[in-house]
Amino acid sequence: MIRVLLVDDERMVCAHLRTILGVADDIEVVGEAYDGAEAVESVLRHRPDLVLMDLHMPGVDGLTAIEQIVDLPNAPRVIVLTTFGLEQYILRVLHAGAAGFLLKDTPPEDLIGLVRVAMDGHTVLSPAVTRDLVTASSGRNAARERAALAVAALTEREIEVLTCIGEGLSNAQTADRLFLSETTVKSYVSRMLTKLDCANRTQAGLLAYDAGLIRR
Amino acid sequence: MIRVLLVDDERMVCAHLRTILGVADDIEVVGEAYDGAEAVESVLRHRPDLVLMDLHMPGVDGLTAIEQIVDLPNAPRVIVLTTFGLEQYILRVLHAGAAGFLLKDTPPEDLIGLVRVAMDGHTVLSPAVTRDLVTASSGRNAARERAALAVAALTEREIEVLTCIGEGLSNAQTADRLFLSETTVKSYVSRMLTKLDCANRTQAGLLAYDAGLIRR
DNA sequence: CACTCGCCCGAGCCGGAGGCTGAGGAGGAG
DNA sequence: CTCCTCCTCAGCCTCCGGCTCGGGCGAGTG
Structure with missing residues (x-):
């Protein structure tokens, strides 16, 4: 049984996720939180196996919430699930210790499989996130090769x-x-x-x- | 039905993967290839939906094979499945257009779920690969943060x-x-x-x- | 050997870079 | 209204940055 905590300042989103994940018989939503501080508390109280968290939230940032959560003993896995346009946070999110970065356009039927895979220790990324990750780092490599050639x-x-x-x-x-x-x-x-x-x-x-x- | 092509110069590995994936009733292994050139041919012949490919192979490099495959019309998804120590290729692999980077210590029971998730368009990474990706980019982040602070x-x-x-x-x-x-x-x-x-x-x-x- | 060629070193000239002072106008906070 | 910050500009002076030219030295080459 995978115990899941939902973190999003919009309760509609939490409710929606709850119904989506409800169809999986190996997943149980054990709680919801609506900002970063609540998220950390809820993790301590409900001891979930995995956290689905938005980045954009009032009060404590999602990023710092992640850092605090993954530093806990027996820390749960944390998947970021957020809106478009925040793809450029990918490196910071991974550095904070997240197990995945998904956009909210993720098809509901995909989500269950993604949760299971992340639970197994793997990292999952949405297509747009991967694209941003590649373009963010490929620019440097191109410059690096040109530079190395010139210096030679x-x-x-x-x-x-x-x-x-x-x-x-x-x-x-x-x-x-x-x-x-x-x-x-x-x-x-x-x-x-x-x-x-x-x-x-x-x-x-x-x-x-x-x-x-x-x-x- | 997910049609899968296996690419690895060691036939033992291919056979092993074939039995692992055989237990999933929505996955069908449609062929095997033993180097990069064969891989491209096999993709053209069998038209798989997804390719599981090693990086280290005789003849045509796995990396260039990926580039050629993802450039094809109706290109399949390509997951790199390789040995330890090649994690530092992660950026190059993603840039080449791969849908995932897994190490061969991936538990067999995880593999099926990973294939399905990758098939849905998402990117999957092994824990060690993610770790390498983060450390590779975190060095610059220190300088970046200092600079961003100064510029602010x-x-x-x-x-x-x-x-x-x-x-x-x-x-x-x-x-x-x-x-x-x-x-x-x-x-x-x-x-x-x-x-x-x-x-x-x-x-x-x-x-x-x-x-x-x-x-x- | 003389000749050439690439690399290492250096002097001198000049324009741009950088520091300093001073000052006017626009806009926000008190 | 006053104080303050920011944007804008001027003039001056010093010094660094960049260019041109030239000499010495070692390695090939005919």
């Missing part, structure tokens, strides 16, 4: 200078670190900028970041 | 200027874009640098990047 065309010394630029050092500071004259550093910078097709050192710094020369 | 202290106009800096524009170019005088831009830059505790516009540019003001 540089000499070793030039890369050292580029790294310094990426750390925000001035030419004088760079010269100091690399035991060079400032004018030497300047000439390196100049050649680099043309090689990398950058207009100024700021662009070069971002490129160094993309290429992974510097961390933060 | 700026006025709207200052943020616009900061964005231009992040794109590598000069003061004159920034002034041109925002319909301002160059001296105005300079004063903004000056105040920003002190507010953000940056020595150069290069450091400010990286901060703008971290804060998500600019994409690439």
Whole structure:
């Protein structure tokens, strides 16, 4: 038996979910909560196996509620079930410890299977959420590959200078670190900028970041 | 009826999966393939609804096989099912268009439910895969939060200027874009640098990047 | 050997970047 | 009305950033 807690500030939604999940004979809705603070209390009181939670709620944020819930001993699984347009929260939601991120356009007949799968320890995502996750991270990869390719065309010394630029050092500071004259550093910078097709050192710094020369 | 194609270079694995999925009366294994090239052919021949595919295979890579398969008309859903240690491919796998990323320690009894959920359009991930996905992106989040906090202290106009800096524009170019005088831009830059505790516009540019003001 | 070529270093010049002071107008809070 | 914040702009000065040119050094090449 999977004990489920529903969390949504709109009671209509809770009621709707209750009827949807009611048809499954291995699922039991053990309670409802209408904001983040209530959610944490309800978890402590009803000890559910799984929580279906909205993100947008008055008072305590859904995100912080998740963090508090998953930190509890014998913590339940938490699935975020929210409206469109909040897909970009996906990374933060997963980082908070959620077991899934679903949009409210999820067909009712799918929901039961999703609950079971999440209960088994797996992570479930709605199509739009996956799309956002991919586009959010694919942009970086494209930039990263371009940057790595551009940097590969540089000499070793030039890369050292580029790294310094990426750390925000001035030419004088760079010269100091690399035991060079400032004018030497300047000439390196100049050649680099043309090689990398950058207009100024700021662009070069971002490129160094993309290429992974510097961390933060 | 869900028509499934199995792709794994080890035939034992295919046979095992066949017996596991055999107990579900809504799933039918319609074929097997033992490398990436075969997988594409088999998809064209058997027209499955869903493909269970290993990543590590001789010849054509699993990743490129996925890309080719999901580009087909009436493409099937593709779930990656592979061994430990390949979790870091998660982003590439999702970007290639996969509907899931499972490890081979997935309990047999879970697999059927996972196939059904993926078939409904959702994305499914194994716990270890989710963990890797989160840690891979959480490193940047630390820098991102610091940056977002710093940027929050700026006025709207200052943020616009900061964005231009992040794109590598000069003061004159920034002034041109925002319909301002160059001296105005300079004063903004000056105040920003002190507010953000940056020595150069290069450091400010990286901060703008971290804060998500600019994409690439 | 002389010649070339790429990489490493450096000087000098000039325009832009950055810091400082000062100041006017628009709008909100008291 | 006054005080305050924010947006806007000017002028000045200093210094850094970026460009051009040039020399030294090692490795190939004919």
